[in-house]
Amino acid sequence: MSLEHQVAEPVIDFKAVARIYPGPPAVHALQPCSLTIDRGEFVTVVGPSGSGKSTLLNVVGLLDTPTQGTYRLDGLDTGAVKEAERAALRSERIGFVFQSFHLLAHRSALENVELAMLYQRVPRPERRTRAEAVLRRVGLAHRLGSLPTQLSGGECQRVAIARALVANPSLLLCDEPTGNLDSRTADSVLSLLRALHRDGMTIVVITHDAHVAAQGQRTVTIHDGVLTEQNLHQEYT
Template identity: 70%
Template sequence: MTLDAPALPPDDRPPVIEFRDVGLTYPGTPPVEALKPCRLTVTAGSFLTVVGPSGSGKSTFLNILGLLDAPSTGTYLLDGIDTGALKDTELTALRGRRLGFVFQAFHLLPHRSALENVALAMLYNGVPRKERDGRALAALERVGLGDRAHAVPTTLSGGERQRVAVARALVARPSVLLCDEPTGNLDTANARSVMALLRELHEDGMTIVVITHDPEVAAQGGRTLAIRDGVLEETPPAVPLRTGARS
């Protein structure tokens, strides 16, 4: 199946993600074709949402995108780099430089401040120690939490904790922000607040991929894919809901 992006705009934005007949089959009796071979092009600055029921292949798709699982067929290019040609150490380095992750469960260290949680993301990325706090504070300010830099996660609201998680994902200046159910643990107001932040980041040029089961969240993207039984399909664009206050 081919899911190529529309014709490039006049600025000729380059592809950040390219799947060339990428698929993943888990061995077994019988084998499980978790993601059927597909073609996909995502250009820089895109906002892509991906929907599908439980067991549809969303996690497999995200794991391939995040360089956590290697496809069993096809070629995955990230920023033009053939990921299948890299050693494990090279994949780890590429993941740290080019990909930022935001998870449903936040995954923040409870006894570390927001600043420390964000700064720790740079520990293995080669960022000099003297630069980490400054970059971490700048990332927190970017998500509207500069005044909460020294607060620990247990004193933050759910929306604030997810903003810290977004700051942590941004601090390494990745090419792509991968968000796995980023609003799954939030109430409606905080969910809309986090999505408003993601839209702001997209408007600033960030390439964003959001995996979600929520139709309202899916409608925020400029482009939506659906996965069912391992098959990736393009869906008609939806009108995004742009209401809700920040938290």
């Protein structure tokens, strides 16, 4: 496959993807759907509780497998690889950001980010260099040695975003990234996501918050496992 062809591939490409949890009764958590997210897009996903957002997140994030259909990530058929290869794809190509920061309380901001590279066999000196660079990128150059207990909620989320970015993933997948933050702090995190998008990062944010959803170029709505789309053509100033 040529480099040009690889670049042209969507980051996410669903073809009739569905997820059914066995019963009885069987739960059709994600109805057959097609979804394409190109490189460099910022897409938000909204829906009420129980609508299927978590199932969609798990399938996109390679934490769960479709019951039917084809999911290609960067052009790779994720259903055609073994579990170890799926785990490697997940680690190398998807950066996760959650509502809860999931930082190790006894480790500094720098160490929390470094640990994300531990299982990728990145040499220790390179781990430190890359962690410092990505923490600078999210505005935390002055907080490298701080513990999570010494950081604000917004700073903790920035550390979590840095940790997600350090492997240079194809996709930043965020699940309610502002859910534990006050409105002012949430806006600062959203500003960071917009800046990352301007730099070319592909971002998918799952949220119940209309203000957060409005940040995307496109919004995907999920209800009773059914996806619909709305084009917003959002431009940042």
